[in-house]
Amino acid sequence: MLALTFPHLSTDRIARGRHGRTWRQTGAEAPPLVTAHKEKNAMRIAGLDAAAEARGLRRGQGLADARAAHPDLDIVPADAEADRRLLTALADWCDRYTPLVALDAPDGLFLDITGCAHLFGGEQGLLADLLARLFEQGFTACASVAATPGAAWAAARFADGPLIVEPGAEAPVLGPFPLAALRLDGETLAGLAKVGLKTVRQLAEAPRAPLARRFGRQCLLRLDQALGAVEEAISPRLPVPTLSAERRLAEPVGRIEDVEQLLLALAMRLQGGLERRGAGARALEYALFRVDGVVYRLCVGASRPVRDPETVVKLFRERLASVGDELDAGFGFDVVRLSVLADGAMDDGQGDFSDGTDGGDPDLAILLDRIAARLGANAPVDARHPVSRLQAVESHEPERAEELRPASQDTPPLPANKMSVPPAVPRPARLLARPEPVEVVAGVPEGPPQHFRWRRAHYRVTRAEGPERIAGEWWGHEAPEDLHPAPRDYYRVEDEDGRRYWLFRRGLYGAAGGGVAPEWFLHGMFA
Numbered sequence: 449m450l451a452l453t454f455p456h457l458s459t460d461r462i463a464r465g466r467h468g469r470t471w472r473q474t475g476a477e478a479p480p481l482v483t484a485h486k487e488k489n490a491m492r493i494a495g496l497d498a499a500a501e502a503r504g505l506r507r508g509q510g511l512a513d514a515r516a517a518h519p520d521l522d523i524v525p526a527d528a529e530a531d532r533r534l535l536t537a538l539a540d541w542c543d544r545y546t547p548l549v550a551l552d553a554p555d556g557l558f559l560d561i562t563g564c565a566h567l568f569g570g571e572q573g574l575l576a577d578l579l580a581r582l583f584e585q586g587f588t589a590c591a592s593v594a595a596t597p598g599a600a601w602a603a604a605r606f607a608d609g610p611l612i613v614e615p616g617a618e619a620p621v622l623g624p625f626p627l628a629a630l631r632l633d634g635e636t637l638a639g640l641a642k643v644g645l646k647t648v649r650q651l652a653e654a655p656r657a658p659l660a661r662r663f664g665r666q667c668l669l670r671l672d673q674a675l676g677a678v679e680e681a682i683s684p685r686l687p688v689p690t691l692s693a694e695r696r697l698a699e700p701v702g703r704i705e706d707v708e709q710l711l712l713a714l715a716m717r718l719q720g721g722l723e724r725r726g727a728g729a730r731a732l733e734y735a736l737f738r739v740d741g742v743v744y745r746l747c748v749g750a751s752r753p754v755r756d757p758e759t760v761v762k763l764f765r766e767r768l769a770s771v772g773d774e775l776d777a778g779f780g781f782d783v784v785r786l787s788v789l790a791d792g793a794m795d796d797g798q799g800d801f802s803d804g805t806d807g808g809d810p811d812l813a814i815l816l817d818r819i820a821a822r823l824g825a826n827a828p829v830d831a832r833h834p835v836s837r838l839q840a841v842e843s844h845e846p847e848r849a850e851e852l853r854p855a856s857q858d859t860p861p862l863p864a865n866k867m868s869v870p871p872a873v874p875r876p877a878r879l880l881a882r883p884e885p886v887e888v889v890a891g892v893p894e895g896p897p898q899h900f901r902w903r904r905a906h907y908r909v910t911r912a913e914g915p916e917r918i919a920g921e922w923w924g925h926e927a928p929e930d931l932h933p934a935p936r937d938y939y940r941v942e943d944e945d946g947r948r949y950w951l952f953r954r955g956l957y958g959a960a961g962g963g964v965a966p967e968w969f970l971h972g973m974f975a
Contacts, residue, residue, distance in 0.1 A: 449593065449682075450559040450571075451600035452542070452578070456588045457555045458483045458495035458531050462524055464586045480518060484511045485526040494526035498588065528554070538587075539685055540743045543735065544783045545574060547689065550682040556604070558597055558682045575610050585741050594618065597682055598674030602629035602648075618675045623649035630670040636663055648674075689733070689787035691725075693717040700739050700780025704768060707736065707781070711764055714786035715757035728753025728794035734764055736775075737783035744775055750817050753792040760786075763817055844918055846879060846971065873916065874940065876950045876972030883969035886951065893957050896939050900951065902970050907943045914939035915953075934966075940974070948974035 454460065459481045480500035484491050491511040493500075500521070505514050515521055531554060539549045539557050545568070548560035561574060568574035571593045582589040592603035594613035599622060603611045606625045613621050622629060625648050627637055640663065645651050651659075651671055660668055672678040693714045701707065711734060722728055730753055736744040748763040768775065836852040843849050887901040896912035915937035938952040950973070955966035 449595065449597045449600045450561050450575070450578075450591060451552070451556065451594070451597065451604040452559060452589060452591045453552075453556040453601075453604045454535070454538070454587060454589055455555065455605075456495065456497050457534065458526060459497035459500075460587050461530060461534050463497070479520045479522045480505070481522045481524065482511075482514065483524050483526040485528075495531075531555075536685075537741070537743075541737070541741045542578075543686070543743065544737045545578065547686065547692070547787075548682070548684045549686070550684055552601070556601070558600070560682060560684075561593070571612050575612070579610060581741075596674060596676045597680050598631065598670065599676070601631065602674060605629065615676075619649075619652065622674060623647065623652070627651060630667070630674055632667055632670060636667055639663055640667065687789065689789055690791050691718055691721045692785055692787040694783060694785035697782050697784070700782045702777030702780040704775075707768070707784070708761060708765060710784045711786060712757055712761050714784065715760040718786060718788060719755050719757055722755040722788070722791065722794070725791070726794060727791040728755045729760070729788045729790070730792045731788070731790040732760065732763070733787045733789055734767075735783075735785040735787065736781045737785075738777070739779050739782050742776075742778065746771070747789070748817070753794040754817075755794065766819075846875070846918070847882060874974075876948075877975040879950075879972040880970070883952070883971045886968050886970045888951070888953075888968040894937075897941060897951060897968070900941075900968065900970075907947075907949075909941045910944055911942040912939050913941075918952075938971070950974065 462481060462483070478499065480503055481497045482493050482500050482505065483495040485494040486492075487508075493505060493507055493509045493511060493514060496505055496507065500518075503518055505518070511523065515523070535551065535553065535555065535557070539551055542549045542557060542559055546559050546561050546564045548562075550558040550560075552558055561571070565571045565574050568577050575591055575593060579589055579591060590604050590607075590610070592600050592607055592611040592613065594600035594603060595615040596618065599613050599618040602622050602625055603613055606629045607621075611621070626646060627640055627648060629648060630651075632640075640646075640651065643662075645654060648671070651667070652675070656668055669678060673680040695710055695714060701710070718729070729750060731747065731749050734746045734748075736746075738744070746764060746767045748767050750763070754760065754763075838850045839853045840850050841848060884902065888897040889899040890897050896909070896914060898909050900907050900909070916939075918936045918938065934955045936952040936954050938950060940948060941951055942948045950971045951968060952971055953966045953968050955964060957966060
């Protein structure tokens with residue numbers, strides 16, 4: 449486990465914003481920089497740089513006292529939200545070392561480097577590379593490696609420099625550290641100090657039962673977690689991909705052509721792993737790590753499992769075209785990674801010459817996937833499902849007989865004997881989402897309409913066909929309240945100008961209707 453902390457996160461953010469990403473300046477050349485916020489009706493120091501620390505300033509100190517002792521202080525309002533965004537961006541960048549990165553707010557990260565350190569020449573090489581790159585970006589960072597998150601956290605913050613704690617050596621290494629190294633709250637630390645316990649070694653040697661009775665189990669739990677007696681898990685901020693392949697480049701690349709060529713090579717490497725699993729990719733992510741710390745993540749989905757490298761490249765080519773100028777290569781990308789976020793079973797059997805009704809049209813599936821990749825997250829239909837299709841629903845009500853579903857979702861059509869609308873019955877070219885009420889004058893109570901008023905306009909009916917009765921849906925407790933079991937009598941009518949409408953009367957006259965007068969609605973228009 450690698451623990452990473454940024455002791456001057458807020459001031460580094462301000463300095464980088466003022467002078468560029470790789471700017472560095474010594475305390476002798478610049479005034480001490482601090483950030484301040486209001487706490488208990490007083491302005492106090494929230495963050496400070498190395499120059500301010502060298503002058504004896506500390507977090508939580510009153511700003512008035514600090515300014516009186518050091519009139520040349522550079523004071524900037526604290527912005528916790530901006531610091532949080534920066535920490536999240538740093539966690540994103542650390543994904544180049546391991547996909548298991550967890551936030552340790554407000555100024556730290558955990559990296560599970562199990563199985564990853566050998567890619568960088570071991571744990572020492574990974575530590576050196578990580579800290580050197582962060583320094584070049586303008587960050588002050590401290591890091592340590594240990595077998596437990598607690599020990600790594602303590603060493604990163606209280607050791608004199610980068611430290612690798614060997615498994616089993618946690619107790620002697622952490623022994624001289626203050627109790628704050630165990631991530632205890634302020635109240636517990638103050639109580640332990642009153643009884644003379646100030647270091648981790650003193651706490652470890654003290655009787656456990658009296659400590660648990662007086663201070664609770666939390667202090668002993670933190671001690672056991674740091675020493676490895678109790679296992680502690682971290683929660684990665686991103687899901688772990690099913691499969692991934694990456695390429696680390698000696699020279700950064702910036703051309704789209706090179707990005708696509710690397711993508712093809714990675715897709716070919718993933719193809720073998722997917723074949724061994726008997727699966728195909730349903731969701732893919734192409735991560736591009738820029739040399740200055742910016743990370744671009746491009747995601748595409750597939751309506752059916754895919755593993756053909758050329759198909760994968762086609763999907764991402766549409767995605768790259770959709771982002772356009774938003775993909776700024778800057779000084780180039782030095783790490784690229786292709787990951788399978790979700791997969792599905794893929795039949796390796798030989799195809800036949802069927803019409804494709806049982807498995808769908810593969811060409812249509814690829815077309816839908818390319819359209820979805822091109823539209824991306826700015827699609828007008830649904831940001832999660834940019835391409836949708838109409839799917840038949842088993843319902844008597846015409847407005848509920850079909851619905852929009854993601855094109856990538858497997859939705860086999862209903863059997864012919866369960867389709868809501870028989871093919872032989874005429875239906876309007878435009879169906880209103882909800883029937884709209886109209887005022888109707890009929891010659892006889894149960895006859896076709898002769899006049900109707902809709903949206904403040906009057907229409908005279910010259911021809912009428914019907915009725916076609918559709919029974920109401922009286923079953924199911926999930927049916928909407930406005931869906932009464934009253935039947936509908938539909939009429940196809942034509943007005944004086946030749947326009948044709950689809951109207952229906954809901955309810956029955958007399959005792960059959962329960963004493964409620966029928967209502968008329970307009971449901972659609974014919975071409």
